[in-house]
Amino acid sequence: MVTDFLKTCCADPMKLIGEWFVILPALVLLLAAAAAVVMRNLIHAALLLTLSFIALGIVFIALGAEFVGFVQLLVYVGAVAMVIVFSILLTKPDQLTKSRNLLSGFAPAAGVAVAFTALAALLGFIFSSPLAKKPMPAPASAPVAAIGEALMGDYVIALIVLGILLTAALVGAAVIAMEDKP
């Protein structure tokens, strides 16, 4: 068993290291996300959520989707995590530490059971669907230039519509934040 392991290690160590570059961040991602749900301290929960965002970015990068990984880091760590943190900072401090437990008794366990049942059912449907029976496609390399050309070529209308949507959201935020003139 051990010699087998060492043999595979020495035969292609880089591949093994590459696999662990995916598995380790994925484990960190799952643990951090679970801990973020369980934590009572809101700030710790937010920071653990940020850690899970970072781990997800590393998983993307390790799987070869560099661009998606970097965008994940830039948007989720740089912006979304900061929005969460800011909204916590702007709430009253005594609400942070003493967040009341809304559910009691069997309710949490029942909730977890429902969630896992739904997950199991959906996974069952997904794996029995015709999509899952298709052979695995070869890993596609996606250079940044190709992604850019796709965004500005085939998907340019979607891109522009998204841009307009975001601009509208930004204008709306500015209008809400604007002081009313007396």
Place this chain on the structure above:
Amino acid sequence: MISSLESAPIDVLHWFLGLLGSFGVPAWILAIISALIIIGTIIGVFLSLFALTSVMERKILARVQNRYGPNRAGPFGLFQPIADGIKMITKEDLVPRTADWIVHFLAPVVMMVPALLVLAIIPYGRDMVPAELDAGILYFFAVGAGTEVAVFMAGWGSNNKYSVLGAMRAIAQMISYELPLVISAIVTAMISGSLSPSAIVSAQGGFAFGFVPQWFALTPWGFTAGLIFYICALAESNRSPFDLPEGESELVAGHLTEYSGFKYATFFMAEYVGMFAICGMFVTLFLGGWQAPLPFLDIIPSWCWFLGKVCFVAFTMIWVRATLPRLRIDHLLAFAWKFLLPMSFAAFLSAACWHYAGRGPLAWILSLAIVGIPYLLLGNAFTNRFSVSRRTYLFSE
């Protein structure tokens, strides 16, 4: 001789790896060793640059303010960093009793990680990029986003009102200045058609009329974008005149208030390494990276040029610190959103027109106009608000 100096660092590395290989070390261990050597060299160079700058900064500030500066430790006070280091290490490490000690402890570590990680994609010389990435610039900003998390952790973990206020200011400032920073960097990527730093450097190669370097900083849009990038770099590395998060006169030391000893030193170090990284990015994007400014100066190795340019940009940052007073927080944010952001959009449009007008005389006129007119209008709108009236003194005269 000259060409051997040019590639000397790489040659030494290859010679050492070849030596190890002749002893029968397997290839994959060699790959790891070579990566470790490169990482060690970069960290070593930047940490010694940090030590040197910490004393040079105090010397330059002293010169500007007409005093001596540090001159006790060693000749000209050159051993001051060693004295500082020993002081920092031997100091007591204080943690406030009410602090969130895990977050308080982790903040300096989290601060250091992005500062070191961003050094990976900077082209230090011809064929000297530690990590050649397709999306290098994106990587730079994506990893740099971690700094904000660290500042927040430091501010919140300390459980001190000055720390939280300082952290909130710092995050507001970093988020606001990140937009013009990224947009002005994207302009160079747009013109050179790549997000990879080495491609952007090679797009700035060659000389017009045989002696004018074709750096992006020497075009109308590049000058504007470069200036915006420089100002935002000052703000991102929390340096004066944008150092309000640590404004001593109002916030003690902002998010650093409750830190002492080596944790404080780590913050300090991360800030300086981050400053060098962003200076390196500025040089790469706008000042031609490792390229020599004049054709006959090519005999000096490219990595010397890069280091020299980075040191010069760092020197101008110290110079600015000695010259300009600190801004007020609302002025600071208004400056980012109402002036720098529209100007970076103008630089963006100007660069696009410059490219499609053929990069000739017409392109120059067009892009100058597209940058210049918004500058005049915005500048007027900004300065008209602050009309200076004659000051009257009640109890003197």
